Amino acid sequence: MxxxxxxxxxxxxxxxxxxxxxxxxxxxxxxxxxxxxxxxxxxxMSFMGADVYYVDKHSWQGGNWMMQRNRPNITVQEARDLERRMTTARAISVGASEWSVKLKYGTNELENIRAAGADRQYEVTNSLDMDQGRFFGEQELTSARPVCIIGYDVWDQLFHKSNPIGKTMRVNGYPLEVIGVAKRAGGMFGFWSVDHEIIMPLQTFFSAFGDPNRTLTIAIKAKNVLTKEDTKAEAIYQMRMVRGLKPGEDDNFGINSEDAxxxxxxxxxxxxxxxxxxxxxxxxxxxxxxxxxxxxxxxxxxxxxxxxxxxxxxxxxxxxxxxxxxxxxxxxxxxxxxxxxxxxxxxxxxxxxxxxxxxxxxxxxxxxxxxxxxxxxxxxxxxxxxxxxxxxxxxxxxxxxxx
Amino acid sequence: MQTEIEHTAENSVIFLENIQKIYKMGQEFVYALRGVTVGVQRNEYVAIMGPSGSGKSTLMNIIGCLDTPTTGNYFFNKVNVAGLDDNDLAEIRNREIGFVFQTFNLLPRSDALHNVELPLIYAGVGKDERRERALEALDHVGLADRASHKPNELSGGQRQRVAVARALVTRPSIILADEPTGNLDSKTGEDIMRLFNELREQGNTLLVVTHEEDVARHAERIVRIKDGLVERDEMIPASERIVPGSHT
Known part of the structure; x- marks a missing residue:
């Protein structure tokens, strides 16, 4: 009908x-x-890992940016102190970053690349997998060797997927030898992904970009993803101890995660x-x-x-x-x-x-x-x-x- | 000549007792029916006659359970239906009454078969039985070969026959026809009246509402309505009845 x-x-x-x-x-x-x-x-966001906390000068989530500016910088020494104290962490790394550097290889140029300076633990905390070559060794770290690992997009766009190992590129004019390529991570926004990144030993980073007193980021990977909240609590407690904060005093650092x-x-x-x-x-x-x-x-x-x-x-x-x-x-x-x-x-x-x-x-x-x-x-x-x-x-x- | 039998609720298919219908128009009350008492027996062929404004349309609406009286009792197969609600009245119309209207009132977009099936749909009859009974009814009125025609593909007389088939299909207690020949030429009208005669002979109860003496004269009994009252209720002797010719 x-x-x-x-x-x-x-x-x-x-x-x-x-x-x-x-x-x-x-x-x-x-x-x-x-x-x-x-x-x-x-x-x-999942590349960060659900079980990783980042101790930073700033909190990613909210807070008063102007007040956080006056907080002390995070140093390598603090990272090492924290590493000694933490009992619920699988790995702790310390790193620095420049958000926008310019790469040059031959006549190819690539801009807006994130450059990271890191220690050996970075490979664990950031769940890095190598596609080609290798991560840097202890020797290269302590002697500030001019070597680096490049992300997938960098390999693709700067080297057009030719063999980059052993090649020297210039990072803001500073020569670095490529020793590895990280596996492709994928992701929505390039600069948040390892694909758009180069990673070098921390000391090399300071040589290339200067300012060795800049604030660093400590990455803490929890032993067990199920008890990561305990790891977070311990990280806050231990960081307060490292900083010598009195009870009642506010944290003068931020503890961040992808959850934020x-x-x-x-x-x-x-x-x-x-x-x-x-x-x-x-x-x-x-x-x-x-x-x-x-x-x-x-x-x-x-x-x-x-x-x-x-x-x-x-x-x-x-x-x-x-x-x-x-x-x-x-x-x-x-x-x-x-x-x-x-x-x-x-x-x-x-x-x-x-x-x-x-x-x-x-x-x-x-x-x-x-x-x-x-x-x-x-x-x-x-x-x-x-x-x-x-x-x-x-x-x-x-x-x-x-x- | 008055009716010989005394009509009561007990011996009638329909029995109306002192029916009044009062409309309120603005501040005034209009008395459409002022106390009508009339009964119709099984297998009677009755005409209700009256000029326009006499109240015969109101009476026919009440008899057809399309409307309810203001006061009075209306017994349909001994059950007082005067106080029933819309849905109960719908059920009585569906099961007990077959309507034939002056303007045919077929669904214009449906074919003859579907039009005849319509009451059976509302009676909850299953598809196959519905179809079978509708075809049977169409055959009864001589339109078996027009089942798939839409109303606008049929002549006036054929449309009215479809309407008669629709009225018959539920095997109702009474067939109620309102000016059934009003929109037909005299020859086609005569055909319909002959069909009514046949239905009467087959044992149906027929009630025809009309203002035409010629139409009323086909019935065995004429109830004349005037000013909302029964003016005369008379049996028509066989010698005075119009019997339609047996050929077209």
Whole structure:
């Protein structure tokens, strides 16, 4: 019955559905984008390791930046003291970093590369795997040998994947010999990933970039990921001891982990999701109003039909469900078309706009499809209930007389 | 000539007892029916006649359970239906009453078969049985070969026959026809009246509402309504009845 009614007025049905179609397309694309962003970020952050804490001058998460500026720098000596005291750490490394250096090899140049100075434990705390060559040895560390390990992107873009081992490149003009290439980590933002990094012995780093009193970062990898909170607590306690802080005095260092990013980013994702839903939900609301409007028109036009149906014995509930079914079908059809369009658009965007090797991809899950259909059905019922109710309440005598 | 039998709720298919229908129009009350008492027995063929404004339409709506009386009792197969609610009345219309309207009132987008099936759908009859019974009813009115035609592909007389088939399909206690020939030319109207005669002979109970003497004269009994009251209730002697010719 409902299908016949839709077919009777295809153009009007199509125009009415357009609102829902657009609504579903925007809602699902928005949602798949936010989900994609979220997943990609968590992937990108996972290189840090869930069981690693970073002792820094600054806290990554919140706090007063100006007050933190006056904190003492973190030194190699403090790192060594901490290492001696810690009992729940698997490895402790100390490192320094320059966020943006320029690499030159032959005529090739590469900018905005992160340079890290590190000790031998860095390989463990940062879960480094070597793709080619090797990590630097104790001898190279203590004698500040001009050697370095390069990330995958650096190898790709500076050396065009030719054999880099034994080659000398210039880092801000300072010559360094490549002794290894780290395995590709992947990640959303280059500078947060080892792919876009070069790593050299700490002493070499000071020679290349100067300022040996700069603040350092101590990375602490927990013995056991399950008891990492204990490791964190111990790290705070031991660092206070190293610093000689009195009870009641505030920490004058930050203890950071990927959780800090993840928590912040999860908040951002939820906010994005909410804003997105409100904005895109508006188009669904407009679509729903369109459905409601057309259903009122349909009830009016078919007053006589309703009268006939009632005369031959249709109960209220049957008339109600007929019009509810009709509104729901309109919305389900529109929702399905919207989902197909959104799926097509997502495939297109993933392939041609973001690119297949992009770490951000639109995620089109079964949950998304089911909730899209569920939302469509919900709108159908919500926008159909009032017109259907009105139809079911019609007086059969009046309805039969209606012209 | 008055009816010989005394009608009671016990011996009638329908028995209306002192039915009043009062409408409120603004500040004024309009008395459409002022106390109608009438009964119809099984297998009777009765015409209700009256000029427009006489209250016959109101009476027919109440008899058809499309409307409820303001006061009075209405016994349908001995059950008082005067106080029933919408859904119960819908069920009585579905099971006990077959309607034939002046304007046919078929669903324009559905074919003849579906139109005839409609009451059975609401009666909850299964698909196969529904189809079988609807085809049977169409065959009964001589339209078995028009089952898949839509109303706009049928002539006026054929449409009214589809409507009659729809009225018959649930095997109702009473067939209620409201000006069944009003939209038909006289020859086609005569065909429909002949069909009614046949239905009567097959044991159906027929109630025809009309303002045309010629139509009413087909019945065995005429109930005349005027100013909301039964003016006259008379049996028509066989010699005065119009019997439609047996050929078209």
């Amino acid at each position: 409902a299908r016949a009614a839709l077919r009777a007025n295809p153009l009007r049905s199509a125009l009415t559905m357009l609102g829902i179609i657009i609504g579903i397309v925007t809602v699902t694309l928005m949602s798949s984008f936010v989900t994609g962003l979220h997943d990609s970020f968590h992937n990108a 990013f993840n928590t912040e980013f999860d908040k951002l994702t939820v906010t994005l999701q909410m804003i997105g839903l409100v904005i895109t939900g508006l188009s669904l609301l407009v679509g729903g109003i369109g459905i409601m409007n057309i259903m009122f028109v349909s009830v009016k036009e078919r007053t006589r039909e309703i009268g006939i149906r009632k005369a031959v014995g249709a109960r209220r509930r049957m008339i109600l469900s007929q019009f509810l079914t009709e509104a729901s079908m309109l919305c389900i059809i529109a929702g399905s078309i919207g989902l197909m369009l959104a799926f097509g658009a997502a495939l297109y965007i993933n392939h041609n706009v973001l690119g297949t090797d992009s770490t951000v991809q639109l995620h089109f899950s079964l949950v998304l499809i089911l909730s899209g259909l569920g939302i469509s059905l919900g709108i159908g019922v919500a926008s159909g209930i009032l017109p259907a109710w009105r139809a079911s309440k019609l007086d059969p005598v009046d309805a039969l007389r209606y012209e």
